[in-house]
Every structure is written in structure tokens, then in C-alpha cells.
Amino acid sequence: MFRPRKIKLLIFFLLLFFLLGASFIFAQKPLEVTYPEIPGAKTPTTTKEALPDYIRYIYYLSLFLAGILALGSFVYGGVRYLTSGGSPAIQNDAKSQILAGLWGLVILVFAFAVLNIINPQLTSFGVSLPGIPTTKTGGVAPPKSLTNTHIEIPLGGLIENLWGEKRVGAAVYEKGFKPTECYQFDSEGDRTTNDPLENQDRMTCVKNLSEAIRVKAERLKEPVEELQEFYSQLNCCESCCYNVCSTWITCDDICDQGGVWPWWQWENCQGTCCQDTQKEGCWAGCDPAYSYCEGLDMRNDAKYYCRGAVCGYFQECQCQDCLESICRYPDTKEPCGYEDPIIQEKITRIKEALIEFQVKMGFFPLTEKMANQDNLDLLLAGDTKILIKNLLLYKEPGYGEIDEEKLKEILKLKEVMTYLIDEWEYRELLLSNQNMVKIMARALDILGNEIAVNEIAWMGTTTNENQEWLELYNNTKGDISLEGWQIIAADGSPTIYLSGQIPAQGFYLLENNEAATDIPADLIFSGNLDNGGEKLELYDQYGNLVDKVNCLGGWFAGETDPETSMERINPQDEGSDSKNWATNLSIEAEGEEEKADLINGKDSAGNPIYGTPKSSNSAGWLVPSYPSFDNLAWQIREKILGQETLKEKLILVLRNAENLEKMIKTKEFLGDVLMGSDERLKRLLKERQVLRILFEDEENLNAILADSHAEELFRQLLNMDGPEKDAAWQDLITNKLTETITNSKLIADFERDLRWIIETGELMRGCEEDPLSIDQARVPDLIPNMKIEKVPEWEEIKTELKFPGEAEAGHDPAIFYCHKLLW
Structure with missing residues (x-):
């Protein structure tokens, strides 16, 4: 049997759930009761407020009331104690009252602090339960279809790339797979020409150089x-x-x-x-x-x-x-x-033979020696450090402007990105920058478009077709500053510079006339939208594209009679997909009373706005919100430390061209991460691929050798120091430097590409199907919900070659692929 008290509690909570849950299905109407404003909580004003907003409001209201009660208990006990007249019983009771008030305040503060330490989102009630919508009220968004991301392993292409042949059988390709330049050598191991030969089969070059190295x-x-x-x-x-x-x-x-x-x-x-x-x-x-x-x-x-x-x-x-x-x-x-x-x-014979041997080996051994900590200390002494930084990162000497192409070249190296993500110090540095946090979060599918172009009244209002407005929506659980953000039309008009901030899961209203609606606008902009269609792009403060609505072929929705707005259905789905937009549902309603439940606001003449400025879209779907920026870094850290595959994913995806372009928008920050201190610069130079940038570029190498300190170190490492070796050193610099660089690049490239094939052997173990010939199947469309993520280092691996006499590139049946599921 239920006790009467339990029955009353059950009825109370059922009524509470019914009253709060009704906001999901009832039409939007003003509340009959005006709730008091509580700091930190959104005050409910209509029947369309989402349940989490009510819960958050009740939570903060409870904290507010509990704080008042605790303080009241403390004050009441103090008054009783002062007016006790010396009565021990009253004094003891007053002390208990004061102590209870103190404990109440302590518990409130302690509970809030613990929740905030565990996860700041817990104290803001911004956490959305999976499957429970928190932002829209026009229906629940269907679950997103899972997209399997595969890595494409061009097995045959990697092998052909290693050989670097110009021909297959009798067919000679225009440029071959990956031909190289190299020298030819005689029986004594000496080069036969002053300049390297171009467009040579790489395997033949490697074979000839190997024989010359053996002779030497x-x-x-x-x-x-x-x-x-x-x-x-x-x-x-x-x-x-x-x-x-x-x-x-x-x-x-x-x-x-x-x-x-x-x-x-x-x-x-x-x-x-x-x-x-x-x-x-x-x-x-x-x-x-x-x-x-x-x-x-x-x-x-x-x-x-x-x-x-x-x-x-x-x-x-x-x-x-x-x-x-x-x-x-x-x-x-x-x-x-x-x-x-x-x-x-x-x-003497040993010294002469050693020099000849070193020329044939190139700077391959030198990069091994230079990566030693003691040698790096010597290299970076004095002004040589400035020279190295300039060559690696800057456009001009003297720490001028960072060269974006140089920065991308460094960040594209797998070895560099691996230590930036893998080592705690560098990972925390990256997570301290908002741009990097956003890029990393998108790569891990934690964040999408944090702000969406949510509603567009391109047709104006009933009173004035030129009084246009549009609305942005915050897809996250945290407030976002819009300082430095822009909305840019493809034809340049309008170009809107945003300011202020957009609240969590809230709206930002832009009007080209402050009288366009009776709802206070967040920004007034100049210009008009073309009734024939526009392409609008939303950029963040770093200049990265966040959202795009491409209606150059005509607006996806909206009507001019009556002037009815174009609403976005899912603010997290593609903004340029016509299926993701709809005309405000009031267009289908009969009578102004029915329309009133689907619209919000009045125009300058008091006519209804057939849209929902600063309110949930009538056609919008309920979707879970993304985490706030305060919580993104925490989630990224948790994911990459908890799942090794996600760390590998991040190292791979951050190096693709699109993300590199976004990353260099904060190039000064990344320059500091890579070489902002002597220790960071030394860590960077420990990677052989970075040293190759310095040693295999003749212009860079000449600049280094022109530095007396660097030249002295190089001579020591190459066993060519001392006055008695000056002639040999000058001979190397004057007559043999080009050969040394050419041989060094040939050896390092071959070693790197051979390592790729060895790594591919391990990757192939996870392929979901046997390798496919390019003639059979390679197009991702053949496999449902399949996304291909290519390895940046393999961009130059040829997949199709032009056959002699053919206008189009043909398919080489020797090039095989397989796709391995990554995540």
C-alpha cells in the first residue's frame, strides 16, 4: 500500500513533468506567469521553452532560495542569541540555528565547487542526454547515418613509386611513376657528368649509386x-x-x-x-x-x-x-x-677515400649526427640559431613574417605532428589555443558548425520588402563572442562585421533596418539580399569558414506573398543542402490565430512577421548541442588519451590540406609552439625530416655554410676540420656540393618510401577486402557511407597514368588499392 505522503509526491512530480513537458508540443504562447530573473539561467517567457531551460532555471532558483534560507537561518540564530537574555536553553538553540545556517552555506558552496571541478558543464546544466533534443521544437532530428572512414592504401602505387620507372613493358609514360634526378658513375665510382640527369628511373639511380658507394x-x-x-x-x-x-x-x-x-x-x-x-x-x-x-x-x-x-x-x-x-x-x-x-x-689515403665516400653518401650520415643533443647545442649557439629559424619558418632574415608555405611543410610531416599530439607539453600548448581546439574537435567529430545561419527573411516584411533580417543560432552549450566574425556574400554585398556575443543555444538577430521587427536586433547591417538568391558564408575570427548557404541558383525556401521566411531544419546539417530548408510553416496554416502559434514578432507597421526571429524555427528539428568551448579541450584530451585510434586519427587528419590551411590562421602561435624556445627548436631539429629541409635545399645549405660557426661544426662532423683539410673542404663546397645534395635526397627518399611499404604491410592486415585493381573498384560511392581519408605523404603517389597516344589518363592494372577501416 502506498502511503498518503508518497501518493502526494507522485502526483506532484507527474503534474510537474506534464506541465514542463508540454512545452515540446504545445504551440508557442506567452506564459501567463512572469518568472523572476535568476542570474545564470534563462528565464522562461513562452510555452516553447525547452525542458533543459526549465530544469536549469529551477536549479538556479533552488540555489538562490537555499542560499537565502541558509543566510536567514544564520541571521535568525544571531538575533535570538543576542536577545536570549542569558537563558542557556535559548542560547543553545540559537547556536544550533547559527551552526545550521553555516553548514547550509558550506554545503551549497562545496557542492557547486565539486560539480564545477568534475565538469564545468554540470554547473550550467548544458549537458544534453543522448537522444534528447535541446535546441529546436519542430520535431526530433533522425539519427545521423554513421559514416565509416577508411584509409586508402595504394599498395601497387607505393611499389611502383619505389621503383620510379618511366616505362612499363614497351609503353613509356610521359612522366613515369616517380622518376628522379641522379648522376651516373664510372667503374671508379666517380660521376661522369657535371650536372645530374633528369627524369631517370629511380631504381636504376639507386642501383648505380649503391655500386659507386661500394667502390668508394x-x-x-x-x-x-x-x-x-x-x-x-x-x-x-x-x-x-x-x-x-x-x-x-x-x-x-x-x-x-x-x-x-x-x-x-x-x-x-x-x-x-x-x-x-x-x-x-x-x-x-x-x-x-x-x-x-x-x-x-x-x-x-x-x-x-x-x-x-x-x-x-x-x-x-x-x-x-x-x-x-x-x-x-x-x-x-x-x-x-x-x-x-x-x-x-x-x-692520407684514408682521408681522401673518406671524403669521396661521404660525397656518395650525401648528408644522410650528417643528419644522424646532427640530431644528437650535444651537436644541436653547438649548432644553435650564437647567431646561428637565428639563421636556422629564418630558414625554417620566416620569409626574410631577422624574424620577419612567417612563411605560411614553410610552416605547412613542417606541420605536414608525420614525425612533427606525432610529437605535437603525443607529448604532454606540446598537446597542452595546442589545447590552449581556441583555433586549434576547434580544428582538433572537428577532426574528432566533437564539434561541427558552432554557429549556423538559421533563418533568412530575404523577402523582407509585409510592410516593406527592403526591411530584411536574418538569424544566427548557437549550436553549442556555451556563449560565443562574435568579435571579428564576418558574414560575406559572394558578390560582396552585404559584408557584415559581427560584434557582441551569441548566448548558449540562443539566437543572434541581424536587421538592415532597426524598424524591421519589434524584436531588439543584435546588429544593424547595411545592404540588401538579392531576391534571386545569394551565397552567404560565415567566417570566425580566424578567417575559417564555419557555415555556408549557397543559394546562387535561387533561394531554397521562403515566399513573397505573404512575406514568409526561409527556415533551417537542422542547424547542424549542411547549410547548402536545399532539403535542409523549409518555408515557415505559417504558410500552410489557415487564419491568423493558427499562424500565431508558428511565428514571432511584428513589423514596423504592426503586421505579423511570418517567421521566428530570435525564436525556435517552426520547421526546426530538435538536435543535441555541441559542448561549450570551455569543455572542448577536456573532451579532446579524454578521447585521445583513452583511445589510441583517435590519436592516430588526429595525427592523420590534421595534416590534410584543409586543416593545414585553418591551422596557419594562427601561424604566430604555431611558430611559438615549434621554436619559441631553445628547447622547442632542438626538439624540432631532432626530426630527420626537418633537417632534410635544411640540408637538401641548396639555397638553405649555402646560407648555413656561409655562417662561420655552422661551417666549423659541419667540418667537425664530416671529419674535415683543421687547416690541412681546407683544400679538401673547398673542393667539396665548390665542386661536389650539388652531387652531395642529389645523392643525399636520393638515399633519403628511397629509405622513406621503402619504410612506407613496410608500414603498408602492417596496414594491409586490417583491410576489409582484398586489394582492388583501379579498373575494378576504387570510387567511394560504390561502398555505402564510406569516407576516404588519404595519407598526406602519399599525395604524389600516382593512381592513373597517361598512356602513349592517349588524350586521357588511363588505368594501370598494376596499381592496387585496399581500404582499411579507421573509425
């Missing part, structure tokens, strides 16, 4: 092995004269022992170094450069004689490893013996 490596290997063998024989544990003397004479074999022990001497030694000595043996037939070895009688205990010509005769060498190390000076511990003729000849 062999030439480098020979003196290195000889020197290694020489040092192994002439180290401090073996005879220093072993390798430079032809004969070791054993005195016992050729001499007679004479005299009396212990003062005997060798006799009859035929004039050798044993004559009249007590030696056991001695060296003979030594190289003239090593004359000190001639007659030397020590063969095994040579540490006192090692490299005697340079280190000092009869000085002890400090050896650390008898099998590998060379002798060192006793005082400085520096290696000795480099000036010896045999050693010097081998070292």
Missing part, C-alpha cells in the same frame, strides 16, 4: 685494414722494427763466441751488427726512414723503443691495450707516430 667503401677499407694491421704489429708489446726491417740476424748462427765469461764477445761475425758485441741478435736491412732500427738488438721487449723516432728514443710508452692501442707520449698521453712516413701515407 672498398677504397676506404683498404688503407684502414693496412693501418690496422700495421698498428697491430707495431704496438707497444711487439717489436717496432718488425715491419720495416727485412732481416733479423741471430748472432749464435753466424758468429763464434770469444773471450772469457762474463766478458766474452762475438767473433768472426763477417761485419754484421753482432761483431764485437754481446747481442743475441739484431735487425738489418731496415727502411731508411727507420734507421734507428738498424742494429737494434731487442726483438720482443720493444716497449722502450716503440715509435722511437717520434715519441723519443728510449722513452717508455704508456700502452693501455697491447692488441689495439698505439703508443702514447708519457707526459701528454697523446698518440704518437702519426708523422711516421708509412702511417702518414695510409692516413
Whole structure:
């Protein structure tokens, strides 16, 4: 059995639900009761107010009343205490009253603070439950059809791209798959022409360069092995004269022992170094450069004689490893013996061969060395840092204007975008910028068009056809400042500069005459809309397109008799879709009383406005609102940290051309993120693909080498420092720089494209179908609800090639594709 109290509560809540829920289906009429205004809540004024607005109003009203009650309890207890007349019972009761008031205030503040910390939207009641409409009252929007996004994997194209052939069979293509420029080399590994050959098969180029590198490596290997063998024989544990003397004479074999022990001497030694000595043996037939070895009688205990010509005769060498190390000076511990003729000849050959080898390898090894933290510290010392920044990002020296193309080139690199999204410091920097937050939120489908062109009275009003108005709608749960926003017509008129702000889930009314309606306008603009149609585009403060209504072929809806407005059905769907617009439903109603439920406002002469300025569209659908900007960053962070696939999606989608164009609208901010401090610049330069921008552009490289500090570092890393190598360095810069850059680009491109194919092998595991020939099926329309997201790095991968003698590009059956579902 239900208790009477429970029955009363049940009836109360049923009545409350019925009265509040009725606003969804009853016609719009003014409320008979005027509600008091509560800060932070929208005061209900008509029967068409949405349920969340009522709930939010009741919530804030409850907070307001509870605060008054808590304060009243506190004040009442204080008054009672002061007037207690010393009565202990009254004082204790008053204390309890004061304490209750204090606790009430504490609980209210604490509850609000906790909700605000968990999610600011909880304190604004802007959270929309899934499937529950919050913005429109003309019907519930049907659920959006899910669009599956696939990555297109041009398997065959990547393979053909790696080969870079100009021909397939007997057919020679006009430009080939991805031909390159390279040098041809002779049997000695030297180039045969001064300038590189253009439009060459890349695989042939790689093969020729590989052979030239092998020849130069062999030439480098020979003196290195000889020197290694020489040092192994002439180290401090073996005879220093072993390798430079032809004969070791054993005195016992050729001499007679004479005299009396212990003062005997060798006799009859035929004039050798044993004559009249007590030696056991001695060296003979030594190289003239090593004359000190001639007659030397020590063969095994040579540490006192090692490299005697340079280190000092009869000085002890400090050896650390008898099998590998060379002798060192006793005082400085520096290696000795480099000036010896045999050693010097081998070292000279090594240096020459090393330079030739480095030219063939290009700057590929240099980029590996330069990415080292210590080398980056050296590179960015002094004014060289300014030079590097200018070359990477700015149009002119001296930190002038940021070059947008340079910035896009950097942001397009997968390696750069990966660390910007993956590393906490950079991700938080991006999330501190509203433009980046909007771009990232759209990429993750958290945000669409935050503001929509919602209603257009292109036909004017009953009183004056030239008194036109239009309305914007805020699709989010937060207020939005419109400072810097613009509405631009395709023909330039009108161009409207917006100002002020548009409330959460609210409207913004624009009129070209303040008397157009009796509803206060948010902005008065100049000009008129063309009755034959217009194309209106809405741009945010960064210059990014937010919404578009393309009616150049004629307005999608609206009537001139009577003047009835054109209403948007779904403010989040495409604004240039004619199916998403309808004429205000009053056009179908009979009688002004029925029309009154579907319209709002009066014109300058008191005639009805057959539209809904600053009110819900009669034909509008109920749709969930997007999060407020305050909450977007939080949701982005939650998604990319919670789902690895969404992080991968963000890294991919942010690098497409459309998003790059939006990102560079805040180029100064992004320039600061990439190189606003020494540590950020070093982090950027750790990426080899960024260093390639510096080293593989001859103009950039010449600018770097013109900097004395950078030149010195380059020479050190290339083992070409020191005055004795000045000639070799000048020869490299003057005669071999172009070859070095060309070879470097060929190697780096081939390494990168080979890595693409390896990565593709892993991606192919997730393909939903076998690879398709381009002749069979590739068009997304063949697969329902399919969206293709292409990898930016693969934009140059050819999908169609022009066959000889054909006017149109043909299909190469060797190019296969598969589509992998991403999200």
C-alpha cells in the first residue's frame, strides 16, 4: 500500500513533468506567469521553452532560495542569541540555528565547487542526454547515418613509386611513376657528368649509386685494414722494427763466441751488427726512414723503443691495450707516430677515400649526427640559431613574417605532428589555443558548425520588402563572442562585421533596418539580399569558414506573398543542402490565430512577421548541442588519451590540406609552439625530416655554410676540420656540393618510401577486402557511407597514368588499392 505522503509526491512530480513537458508540443504562447530573473539561467517567457531551460532555471532558483534560507537561518540564530537574555536553553538553540545556517552555506558552496571541478558543464546544466533534443521544437532530428572512414592504401602505387620507372613493358609514360634526378658513375665510382640527369628511373639511380658507394667503401677499407694491421704489429708489446726491417740476424748462427765469461764477445761475425758485441741478435736491412732500427738488438721487449723516432728514443710508452692501442707520449698521453712516413701515407689515403665516400653518401650520415643533443647545442649557439629559424619558418632574415608555405611543410610531416599530439607539453600548448581546439574537435567529430545561419527573411516584411533580417543560432552549450566574425556574400554585398556575443543555444538577430521587427536586433547591417538568391558564408575570427548557404541558383525556401521566411531544419546539417530548408510553416496554416502559434514578432507597421526571429524555427528539428568551448579541450584530451585510434586519427587528419590551411590562421602561435624556445627548436631539429629541409635545399645549405660557426661544426662532423683539410673542404663546397645534395635526397627518399611499404604491410592486415585493381573498384560511392581519408605523404603517389597516344589518363592494372577501416 502506498502511503498518503508518497501518493502526494507522485502526483506532484507527474503534474510537474506534464506541465514542463508540454512545452515540446504545445504551440508557442506567452506564459501567463512572469518568472523572476535568476542570474545564470534563462528565464522562461513562452510555452516553447525547452525542458533543459526549465530544469536549469529551477536549479538556479533552488540555489538562490537555499542560499537565502541558509543566510536567514544564520541571521535568525544571531538575533535570538543576542536577545536570549542569558537563558542557556535559548542560547543553545540559537547556536544550533547559527551552526545550521553555516553548514547550509558550506554545503551549497562545496557542492557547486565539486560539480564545477568534475565538469564545468554540470554547473550550467548544458549537458544534453543522448537522444534528447535541446535546441529546436519542430520535431526530433533522425539519427545521423554513421559514416565509416577508411584509409586508402595504394599498395601497387607505393611499389611502383619505389621503383620510379618511366616505362612499363614497351609503353613509356610521359612522366613515369616517380622518376628522379641522379648522376651516373664510372667503374671508379666517380660521376661522369657535371650536372645530374633528369627524369631517370629511380631504381636504376639507386642501383648505380649503391655500386659507386661500394667502390668508394672498398677504397676506404683498404688503407684502414693496412693501418690496422700495421698498428697491430707495431704496438707497444711487439717489436717496432718488425715491419720495416727485412732481416733479423741471430748472432749464435753466424758468429763464434770469444773471450772469457762474463766478458766474452762475438767473433768472426763477417761485419754484421753482432761483431764485437754481446747481442743475441739484431735487425738489418731496415727502411731508411727507420734507421734507428738498424742494429737494434731487442726483438720482443720493444716497449722502450716503440715509435722511437717520434715519441723519443728510449722513452717508455704508456700502452693501455697491447692488441689495439698505439703508443702514447708519457707526459701528454697523446698518440704518437702519426708523422711516421708509412702511417702518414695510409692516413692520407684514408682521408681522401673518406671524403669521396661521404660525397656518395650525401648528408644522410650528417643528419644522424646532427640530431644528437650535444651537436644541436653547438649548432644553435650564437647567431646561428637565428639563421636556422629564418630558414625554417620566416620569409626574410631577422624574424620577419612567417612563411605560411614553410610552416605547412613542417606541420605536414608525420614525425612533427606525432610529437605535437603525443607529448604532454606540446598537446597542452595546442589545447590552449581556441583555433586549434576547434580544428582538433572537428577532426574528432566533437564539434561541427558552432554557429549556423538559421533563418533568412530575404523577402523582407509585409510592410516593406527592403526591411530584411536574418538569424544566427548557437549550436553549442556555451556563449560565443562574435568579435571579428564576418558574414560575406559572394558578390560582396552585404559584408557584415559581427560584434557582441551569441548566448548558449540562443539566437543572434541581424536587421538592415532597426524598424524591421519589434524584436531588439543584435546588429544593424547595411545592404540588401538579392531576391534571386545569394551565397552567404560565415567566417570566425580566424578567417575559417564555419557555415555556408549557397543559394546562387535561387533561394531554397521562403515566399513573397505573404512575406514568409526561409527556415533551417537542422542547424547542424549542411547549410547548402536545399532539403535542409523549409518555408515557415505559417504558410500552410489557415487564419491568423493558427499562424500565431508558428511565428514571432511584428513589423514596423504592426503586421505579423511570418517567421521566428530570435525564436525556435517552426520547421526546426530538435538536435543535441555541441559542448561549450570551455569543455572542448577536456573532451579532446579524454578521447585521445583513452583511445589510441583517435590519436592516430588526429595525427592523420590534421595534416590534410584543409586543416593545414585553418591551422596557419594562427601561424604566430604555431611558430611559438615549434621554436619559441631553445628547447622547442632542438626538439624540432631532432626530426630527420626537418633537417632534410635544411640540408637538401641548396639555397638553405649555402646560407648555413656561409655562417662561420655552422661551417666549423659541419667540418667537425664530416671529419674535415683543421687547416690541412681546407683544400679538401673547398673542393667539396665548390665542386661536389650539388652531387652531395642529389645523392643525399636520393638515399633519403628511397629509405622513406621503402619504410612506407613496410608500414603498408602492417596496414594491409586490417583491410576489409582484398586489394582492388583501379579498373575494378576504387570510387567511394560504390561502398555505402564510406569516407576516404588519404595519407598526406602519399599525395604524389600516382593512381592513373597517361598512356602513349592517349588524350586521357588511363588505368594501370598494376596499381592496387585496399581500404582499411579507421573509425
